[in-house]
Amino acid sequence: MEKKIGFLSFGHWRDAAGSQTRSAADSLLQTIELAEAAEELGVDGAYVRVHHFERQLAAPFPLLAAIGARTRRIEIGTGVIDMRYENPLYMAEEAAAADLIGGGRLQLGVSRGSPETALDGAANFGYVPAEGSTVADLAREKTTIFLDAISGKAMARTDPARTGISGGLAVQPQSPGLRERIWWGAGTRQTATWAAGLGLNLQSSTLLSEDTGVPFDQLQAEQIQLYRDAWKEAGHDREPRVSVSRSVLPITEDIDRLYFGNQENEDQVGLLEGVRSRFGRTYAGEPDRIAEELANDAAVRAADSILFTVPNQLGVAYNARILETIVKHIAPAIGWAPKFRNPVSLR
Structure with missing residues (x-):
């Protein structure tokens, strides 16, 4: 299985000691710069996490379009957009526009969203589940509308008084192939099989809201195997893509040891919103040891795309050095190979 690698940034920003991202502008502009650096290194994807009511990245499409305009080949994605907050038709227009600007490189991860600090955050955007349904139902309903919209289905009717005809209207613009580049961020085995039935690629969450x-x-x-089985049973005519995320912090210099030397390298298990959940471990240490551990990671072996989360508040240069270490010393151990002959930053 050909592997792809990418980085995933949460885009944190704080006006605090030691932070290289003091403002929202810093976070946005540095994300673009890191995407450019990652492309030069030969990394396959630049992904951002979307959070509302937080000092993090919140409005993905201007950022994705800017990355698309400043790069040439790197995939541009999200992991994930919380569909509870979205107007699916407006989102379809924005997604298509960003994809066209980037030349068809958008890999859009969507989901029900993760636990958040805001109380009923989506309700403040004007979105409330119908009586008898849940916020998860709301997110899935909006997702199916969004998928119909980017597939070119009629989402409105013409006005016969103005046009003299009666017919359907699709949202514009449309971007060919975008429908096949939508991913569902699944936190359970059940939602993964739901995504397979709908023909969505799978982003397996670093937080699984179940524990066996x-x-x-x-x-x-x-979860990935159940997803692949459901995909096959659904009879889709293409192979799906599957990604997992890993927090990887290679230690090669004294400053790395200062930052990450005391990281706990074990899974975390606990109650989250009343559900026993399991959160993936952090991989911190010498690159060779991390490479060996990831090579033995069952989900990393099962996935075709691996996203490495980055400590974005440490700045572009620091994170580019982390990515370079991953490219040179870690990614080859999990089956990744450079797709381009001369990534300019490799030495």
Whole structure:
């Protein structure tokens, strides 16, 4: 299986000591710069996480379009957009525009969203589930509308008094192929199989809101297998893509040891919103040891795309050095190979 690698940035910003991202402008502009640096290194994807009511990246499409305009080949994506907050038709227009600007490189991850600090955050945007339904139902309903919209289905009717005809109207613009580049961020085995039935690629979450007592990578690998089985049963005519995310912090210099030397390298298990959940471990240490551990990670072996989360508040240069270490010393151990002959930053 050909592997792809990318980085995933949460885009944190704080006006605090040690932070290289003191403002929202810093976070946005540095994300673009890191995408450019990652492309030069030969990394396959630049992904951002979307959070509302937080000092993090919140409005993805201007950022995705800017990255698309400043790069040439790197995939541009999200992991994930919380569909509870979205107007699906407006989102369809924005997604198509960003994809066209980037030349068809958008890889859009969507989901029900993760636990957040805001109380009923989507309700403040004007979106409330219908009586008898849940916020998860709301997110899935909006997702199906969004998928219809980017597929060119009629979402409005013409006005016969103005046009003299009666017919359907699709949202514009349309971007060919975008429908096949939509991913669902699944936090359970059940939602993964739902995504397969709908023909969505899978982003397996680093937080699984279920726990069977097995290590995180094994639970995630089981989710991926159930997803692939459901995809095959649905009879789709293409192969799906599957991604997992890993927090990887290679230690090669004293400053790395100062930042990450005390990281706990174990899964975290606990109650989240009343549900026993399992969160994946952090991989911190010498690059060779991390490479060996990831090579033995069951979910990493099962996925075709691996997203490495970055500590974005440490700045572009620092994170580019992390990515270079991953490219040179870690990614080859999990089956990744450079797609381009001369990534300019490799030495």
